[in-house]
Amino acid sequence: MASEPIVVVGGGLAAARAVETLRTEGFDGDVVVVTSEPHRPYERPPLSKDYLRGQAERESVFPLGEDWYREHAVEVRTHATAVGLSATEHRLTLADGATLPFGKLLLATGSTPRPLQLPGNDLRGVHLLRTLDDADRLSGALLQASLEGTELHEGPARVAVVGDGWIGLEVAASARQLGLDVTVIGRDAHPLEHVLGPELGEVFAQLHERHDVRLHRHATVTGFTGSDGQVTGVDMADGTHVDASIVVVGVGVTPNVGLAEAAGLDLRDAAEGGGVAVDGTLRTSHPDVWAAGDIASIPSPTYGRPLRVEHWARANDSGPHAARAMLGAADEYDILPYFFTDQFELGMEYTGWVDGPGGYDDVVLSGDPAGEAFAFWLRDGRVQAGMGLNVWDRMPEVEALIRSGKRPDRATLEAFVP
Incomplete structure (x- = not known):
């Protein structure tokens, strides 16, 4: 299958970063992106923020320009919905009946928002x-x-x-x-x-x-x-x-695991967050198929369990990691979950993982949440996650606390904001 293309299924950030990495890492074979949408791959955070308010240009949502795909000989098939996957035969089937052979495949199919099946849900507006x-x-x-x-x-x-x-x-x-x-x-x-x-x-x-x-x-x-x-x-x-x-x-959203399920790839149990089960290289249960972004349930060495994360940073990091693995890299994915939001005058960064309100037994605040502050979620005295509110560039310190596994005293955490 070495002569067949690397195919990436998906139209989000994970897909864009994956193909970008394939080229920067020197892969010169055929690369094909298959997306059901009419656009080349784009990122989603602006869609609920400045783009939604009409304060950002349309081009700003695309991490790679249209000319980049042309100059790097990456074929983007838009309006192309993948409806079938045979991993054993290395073949992807599209909605129009066309088939696409592949040597290696990356599933970056993202998620679908859950509708409310209630009276009136089809009304305009x-x-x-x-x-x-x-x-x-x-x-x-x-x-x-x-x-x-x-x-x-x-x-x-x-x-x-x-x-x-x-x-x-x-x-x-x-x-x-x-x-x-x-x-x-x-x-x-x-x-x-x-x-x-x-x-x-x-x-x-x-x-x-x-x-x-x-x-x-x-x-x-x-x-x-x-x-x-x-x-x-x-x-x-x-x-x-x-x-x-x-x-x-x-x-909320539902991860798009239909292709993986139809192909017989291993899925993660709902109790562990669902998604497509992958190893530390993001390889699925088939040796020539990888998964990244929202659908990937990735083992976390730090937390000792698989994590499936639906945020921008996971797509931004996992797409390149999968691409390097497809080219032979064997390093394990060990990037802590990270996300951010901007609402009114509040900007926030968060790193770490807490499995809902039952996943921690203490919260320590430092500073004033209405101004500048930090919050730390602890379990058995160890920091599981941390958030900065209107405080920037200090997530590496929070990550160090999490990875250390130590039990910092409360006074140390409360003094995090000078």
């Missing part, structure tokens, strides 16, 4: 946000609303965001920055509770409330109301109704 086209539609609606307001109510147009995770809160912040009236509907007591726990989740709750975002907590959405095919609001189980001419549903 109900949005999901995952793709660049999704962002274009939602951005157009938000920008238009910010200019015109709404015919239904006096004052700013009303936006309801269903879901209080990262995407939901970033969209809420962007909509509010555009001057729109924003309500966030969450199922837990605190935003981001399933990720950060109640202590830091409340920091983000207070941030949004300071900016006049209304929060509904412990809420269950039962359906969407509409008029003449256009959404007019959101109904909740307790009888509450939220008026809205724009609704954004952000209740």
